[in-house]
Amino acid sequence: MSTGIDHIRIFDTTLRDGEQSPGCSMTPQQKVVMARALAELGVDIIETGFPASSQSDREATAQIARELRTTTLAVLSRCLPSDIEASARALEGAARPRLHVFLSTSPLHREHKLRMSKDEVLASTAKHVAMARSYIDDVEFSTEDGTRTEEDFLAEVIAVAIANGATTINVPDTLGYTTPDEIRGLFQRLIANVPGAKDVVFSAHCHDDLGLAVANSLAAIEGGARQVECTVNGIGERAGNAAVEELAMALKVRNAFYSLDTRLDTRLLVPTSQLLQRLIGMPVQRNKAIVGENAFAHESGIHQHGMLRNRSTYEIMNPSDVGWPNSKMVLGRHSGRAAVGHRLRALGYALEDEQLDQVFEQFKALCEQQRVVDDDDLETLMTGGVAGR
Numbered sequence: 492m493s494t495g496i497d498h499i500r501i502f503d504t505t506l507r508d509g510e511q512s513p514g515c516s517m518t519p520q521q522k523v524v525m526a527r528a529l530a531e532l533g534v535d536i537i538e539t540g541f542p543a544s545s546q547s548d549r550e551a552t553a554q555i556a557r558e559l560r561t562t563t564l565a566v567l568s569r570c571l572p573s574d575i576e577a578s579a580r581a582l583e584g585a586a587r588p589r590l591h592v593f594l595s596t597s598p599l600h601r602e603h604k605l606r607m608s609k610d611e612v613l614a615s616t617a618k619h620v621a622m623a624r625s626y627i628d629d630v631e632f633s634t635e636d637g638t639r640t641e642e643d644f645l646a647e648v649i650a651v652a653i654a655n656g657a658t659t660i661n662v663p664d665t666l667g668y669t670t671p672d673e674i675r676g677l678f679q680r681l682i683a684n685v686p687g688a689k690d691v692v693f694s695a696h697c698h699d700d701l702g703l704a705v706a707n708s709l710a711a712i713e714g715g716a717r718q719v720e721c722t723v724n725g726i727g728e729r730a731g732n733a734a735v736e737e738l739a740m741a742l743k744v745r746n747a748f749y750s751l752d753t754r755l756d757t758r759l760l761v762p763t764s765q766l767l768q769r770l771i772g773m774p775v776q777r778n779k780a781i782v783g784e785n786a787f788a789h790e791s792g793i794h795q796h797g798m799l800r801n802r803s804t805y806e807i808m809n810p811s812d813v814g815w816p817n818s819k820m821v822l823g824r825h826s827g828r829a830a831v832g833h834r835l836r837a838l839g840y841a842l843e844d845e846q847l848d849q850v851f852e853q854f855k856a857l858c859e860q861q862r863v864v865d866d867d868d869l870e871t872l873m874t875g876g877v878a879g880r
C-alpha cells in the first residue's frame with residue numbers, strides 16, 4: 492500500500508509538535524482557528540495535541556472534532572493505557588479519528604529514558620498498539636528516535652506494531668540526525684523487508700537540527716514514504732520540524748522528478764503562515780523559503796534586469812502559486828537604472844534617457860543615506876523635493 496498511494500499525505504503537527512516548542516503555545520481557541528486554516532489548506536491529517544498531557548489539548552481536540560468532519564484528526568499518546576484512554580475519549584466526537592501511539596526504540600532512549608530492554612519495548616509495542624486498535628481502526632505507531640535505532644531491532648518493532656494493528660508506521664528522525672542518503676535507504680529496506688510493510692503507510696517525521704528536515708523528508712519519499720509529518724513555518728522542538736510550505740513546493744516545482752504531489756491548495760501557504768505568525772507572535776525570518784518577506788524580492792540590478800525581461804530568469808515558481816500577490820522589486824543601493832525607470836513608468840513618469848540619467852544619479856545619492864527607496868521617495872525626487880528619511 493505504501494507504494495500504491497497516488498499522493499503524499501500531509502500529516503500536520505503544528506498543533507502538537509509545533510505547539511510544544513518554546514514560544515509557540517496556543518490557547519484552545521487559537522488551535523481551533525489554526526485547525527480551520529489547515530483544513531482549508533488541504534492537509535490530510537491534523538494532529539491536534541497530546542490529550543493526556545493537558546486539559547487545554549483535550550478541550551481543543553474536542554472543539555476541533557465537533558467542527559472539522561472531513562479531515563482526519565490525530566492525537567498523541569505514550570505507550571500507557573491511561574494516555575490511550577485519554578486520547579480515545581478526546582476523539583470521541585470525531586468523524587475521522589486516528590490514535591497516534593509512540594515509543595522510543597534507540598539504545599540511548601531504551602537505557603536512559605525508558606530503562607527498558609529490547610524485549611520489554613517489543614512487548615509494550617504489541618500491547619499498546621493492540622489496545623489503541625481496540626478503540627479506533629486508524630492507528631499510527633511511531634518509533635521515537637527511530638533513525639538512531641539498530642536497524643534489525645527497528646524492523647522487529649515495526650513488524651510487531653503492524654501485526655498488532657498499526658495502519659501507519661512513522662519512523663521519526665527525532666534528533667534531526669540522519670542524512671538524505673541514509674534515510675532513503677532505511678525506508679527502502681524497511682518497506683522491502685518488514686513483514687506486512689506493504690499493507691501499511693510509511694511516514695517520515697524529520698526534525699531540523701542540521702537544517703536537513705525537508706531534504707530528509709524528500710529522501711524518505713524517494714525511499715517509499717507516502718506520509719510526511721510537517722509543521723507550518725517549520726515550528727517545532729529545538730530547530731523545528733520539516734516546514735510544510737517548503738516540502739509542498741519542492742514536490743510541486745520538482746514534480747517531474749518526484750511524480751507525486753500533495754493535495755494542498757498551495758495558494759493558501761502564505762496566508763496560513765501569516766496566520767500562525769500572528770497567533771503565536773513569532774515572525775519568520777525575511778529570507779525564509781516560500782513565506783519570508785524576501786522569498787520573491789529582488790534588489791540587485793542584474794536580477795531586476797533579468798526579471799523585467801522574463802521572470803523565470805530569477806524565479807523558479809510564481810509568487811501567486813503560494814499566495815503572494817506578486818514579486819517585489821526592491822529599489823536600493825544594488826538596483827540598476829532599468830528597474831528605477833520601470834518603477835517610474837509604473838508611477839506614471841515617462842522619462843527621456845537623459846532625464847532618467849539625472850534621476851538615477853539622485854536615486855544613487857539617496858541610497859547612500861537609506862537602505863530602501865520607496866514610491867514616496869521617487870515621487871519626491873520627481874517633484875524636485877528633498878527625498879529621504
Ligand code: KIV
Binds near residue numbers: 508593635663
Ligand atoms: O520527534 C518525534 O519523535 C516525535 C514523535 C512523538 C512522533 O515527535
Ligand code: ZN
Binds near residue numbers: 665696698728
Ligand atoms: Zn517530533
